[in-house]
Amino acid sequence: MNQHAFVEESPIPFIDVAAQRRRLGRAVDDAIARVLGHCQFIQGPEVRALEAKLAAFCGARHAVACSSGTDALRLVLMAWEIGPGDAVICPAFTFCATAEVVALAGATPVLADVLPDTFNLDPASCERAVATAKRLGLKPKAVIPVDLFGLAADHDAIAAIAAAHGMAVLDDAAQAFGATYKGRKLGGLGAAAAATSFFPAKPLSCYGDGGAVFIDSDDLAARVRSLRVHGEGADKYDAARVGITGRLDTIQAAILLEKLKIFPDEIAARDVVARRYAAGLGDLATVPSVGGQSTSVWAQYTIRLAPGRRDALAAALKARGIPTAVYYAKPLHRQTAYRNCPLADGGLPVSERLAEEVISLPMHAYLEPAVQDRIITAVRGALAR
Numbered sequence: 174m175n176q177h178a179f180v181e182e183s184p185i186p187f188i189d190v191a192a193q194r195r196r197l198g199r200a201v202d203d204a205i206a207r208v209l210g211h212c213q214f215i216q217g218p219e220v221r222a223l224e225a226k227l228a229a230f231c232g233a234r235h236a237v238a239c240s241s242g243t244d245a246l247r248l249v250l251m252a253w254e255i256g257p258g259d260a261v262i263c264p265a266f267t268f269c270a271t272a273e274v275v276a277l278a279g280a281t282p283v284l285a286d287v288l289p290d291t292f293n294l295d296p297a298s299c300e301r302a303v304a305t306a307k308r309l310g311l312k313p314k315a316v317i318p319v320d321l322f323g324l325a326a327d328h329d330a331i332a333a334i335a336a337a338h339g340m341a342v343l344d345d346a347a348q349a350f351g352a353t354y355k356g357r358k359l360g361g362l363g364a365a366a367a368a369t370s371f372f373p374a375k376p377l378s379c380y381g382d383g384g385a386v387f388i389d390s391d392d393l394a395a396r397v398r399s400l401r402v403h404g405e406g407a408d409k410y411d412a413a414r415v416g417i418t419g420r421l422d423t424i425q426a427a428i429l430l431e432k433l434k435i436f437p438d439e440i441a442a443r444d445v446v447a448r449r450y451a452a453g454l455g456d457l458a459t460v461p462s463v464g465g466q467s468t469s470v471w472a473q474y475t476i477r478l479a480p481g482r483r484d485a486l487a488a489a490l491k492a493r494g495i496p497t498a499v500y501y502a503k504p505l506h507r508q509t510a511y512r513n514c515p516l517a518d519g520g521l522p523v524s525e526r527l528a529e530e531v532i533s534l535p536m537h538a539y540l541e542p543a544v545q546d547r548i549i550t551a552v553r554g555a556l557a558r
């Protein structure tokens with residue numbers, strides 16, 4: 174194999190964490206070293222500094238840093254005292270954590286369908302899921318819209334349904350921190366609460382597990398802060414409520430503070446990558462559509478193909494060193510743990526179809542044009558066959 178052929182076929186990372194490390198230079202190492210110096214590994218000053226910066230970034234009154242995106246969602250449901258007999262409406266086409274927290278609370282996830290163009294919760298199906306819940310004798314207490322793959326859901330439509338039925342809205346922005354809806358950042362929309370994840374594959378990520386909750390109500394924020402530390406009350410050793418170990422490590426907060434500085438720049442770079450994909454592939458595959466009211470931070474770049482074509486494309490790209498992923502091959506109601514969840518009246522035909530059609534391509538802020546051209550050329554070649 175000559176040198177050129179080697180470069181052509183060398184493996185491409187799905188997400189290039191190392192490229193971001195190079196850009197950050199010593200900043201992250203120095204930030205970690207400062208924590209190692211002051212030794213406040215739990216609830217150290219970086220955690221408070223991060224919370225202030227996150228809240229300012231998205232326009233929320235409170236940001237509460239916590240141990241993961243899952244715990245961020247869970248803490249809010251705990252604070253709302255959602256439990257047995259309650260229904261929480263979730264989209265079926267999402268990562269399982271969205272419904273997992275509902276089940277962990279002892280409540281019932283009622284699964285609704287998503288829209289084919291945005292992959293986000295379909296307001297009409299959400300409305301039908303409320304009817305399903307009521308018919309089953311459950312109390313619909315909350316809805317968890319997901320901003321899937323980084324794209325903000327239709328929050329006004331969902332808020333209107335929630336208001337009509339007395340439900341709270343918990344925005345699962347695990348994949349979408351930094352995205353906007355009608356010009357405002359997620360977390361700052363005034364939804365009762367929003368949660369995000371800093372898992373390493375997320376647009377804003379740490380070097381382990383982490384998450385945050387965004388809240389406007391002082392009272393809810395105080396309860397979530399208490400629940401995050403074993404339900405502590407004014408007296409640390411007199412627990413006011415049953416809580417969890419839900420804190421974000423100080424080292425992860427220090428890392429996030431450095432990464433937040435370059436995050437706006439990275440969002441812009443991701444958008445350039447998305448536009449290049451759309452221009453290069455839009456005539457051969459269904460590329461993501463971003464409506465006028467929402468922006469995406471492109472946690473994933475997910476295209477749709479006619480059923481039956483996905484596996485051949487994945488294999489052809491793999492042979493050329495290009496990784497792909499399928500989010501999600503099984504909607505929640507097809508997964509063992511969630512197969513008994515009630516489904517919105519009318520079923521979940523869009524979730525079912527998407528599960529057969531979607532495939533995600535490498536996406537990150539450091540995808541060089543030449544490398545992206547190689548991906549686009551390979552996809553085009555495989556789809557033309």
Ligand SMILES: Cc1ncc(COP(=O)(O)O)c(C=O)c1O
Pocket residue numbers: 241242243244267268270271319345347348369370371372382383384
């Ligand atoms: C939609 C969604 N919700 C919740 C989570 C949970 O986040 P974490 O992995 O930080 O617990 C994820 C992360 O993968 C997610 O994609």
